[in-house]
Amino acid sequence: MKYKIAVIPGDGIGPEVMEETLKVLDKISRKYGHNFEYTKVLAGGCAIDQVGECLPQQTIDICRASDAVLLGAVGGWKWDSLPGNERPEMALLGLRKALGLFANLRPAILFEELAEACPLKPEIVEGGLDICVVRELTGGIYFGEKGTRETEMGLAAYDIEEYSEEEVRRIAKVAFDMAMKRGKKVTSVDKANVLESSRLWRRVVAEVAEDYPEVELNNLYIDNAAMQMVRNPKQFDVIVTSNIFGDILSDEASMITGSIGMLPSASLASGNFGMYEPVHGSAPDLAGLDMANPMATILSAAMMLRYTFDLKDEADDIENAVRRVLSAGYRTPDIGNTDDGDPTTDDTRLIGTAKAGKLIAEAI
Ligand code: NAD
Ligand code: IPM
Ligand code: MN
16 A cells, blocks of 8 residues: 655754664565655755745645655754744644644653663662653644733743633543553643643543543642652653643653653644654754664654554554664663673674664564
8 A cells, every 4th residue: 555654854863863764664665565655845944944944835735745744853053043933943833733733642651671771760660661641732832922022121022821622622532532542541731720721721621531431530730740750650641731741741751761762752633644753853962973863763653654554563563673672782872882891791782873773674
């Protein structure tokens, strides 16, 4: 079967991790007889450099005409001094809005093999971790009214956090549906002790919960949730939260699974369409050094196979291949090496981006 995939390598380490991901997808297509048709498109800083804008209309059109979108990362120092609405990151927000990608799934799974890369004490993560952060992606403070105005205290800038009932309802449903397939527990994270938008959020989530009597619902304030994430992360199954809180909590969750280089994501519209990207950014400090971990992007491609193309075996195959490469002791620098200091043992398997992609493709 033929699948049309819009590919956005982007900036920094984006093109490097994407190259390895396409190697892995090519291997899947050969093994299972699929036809993945890639169309590479521009977005982010490289688009600014080449065509003068971060999100060309042609990119949106090609993404819309595709079955799914795969994205590396956008942004970098070179474009940091541009005005807010011209920055490369606007390409991401523009794509999310234009493609209606309101539901962002960020599964944080601690692979057994990476327990040592987790900065928490072993007893806190014993038995592994499997948390799914469901982040609202097209509303809230990211997309609310923003601007500047003169005040007695000088120039002031503002960004408005606003959520409608329907925006909360649809993301809450995604979270509860997800929980039904997992541990049947939803933790809704807000700041309802202070924010009006959070009080509406909490009320609507409770209404949705009534349709899911089997699912346990807990509410946590964001400050407490951030603390609980490192105190006792095993209490979490599905976390549902707003755009900005989800951005922050998912980076925190990524680190307890070993590295941000491991965390994939799916951004879904209603229906099967989705955009798949690692949770990490363009890591300008690593760009061009063959040091970036491509696993988050490779695992994002696995999510694409699972959620948009309904290719479960193929998705499992990729995830198992990543596991096998880790089990064999291979590590990119972010997840550490396995050198035990004994020169007589061959346990140092520190690898770069390209080798990681090659090994994972071979393990399929
Ligand atoms: P970042 O995620 O790019 O990097 C944070 C830290 O994690 C850095 O030390 C980096 O070296 C490390 N890291 C990230 N990905 C890694 C990987 N795959 N392997 C190994 N180490 C990895 O976040 P930042 O430094 O805050 O942002 C850099 C740029 O990326 C900014 O322009 C930011 O706006 C952008 N950004 C883009 C996205 C995206 O495109 N989805 C996401 C986040 C940040
Ligand atoms: C992410 C990123 C983006 C976000 C930025 C780069 C716009 O941090 O995908 O987590 O804040 O959503
Ligand atoms: Mn982020």
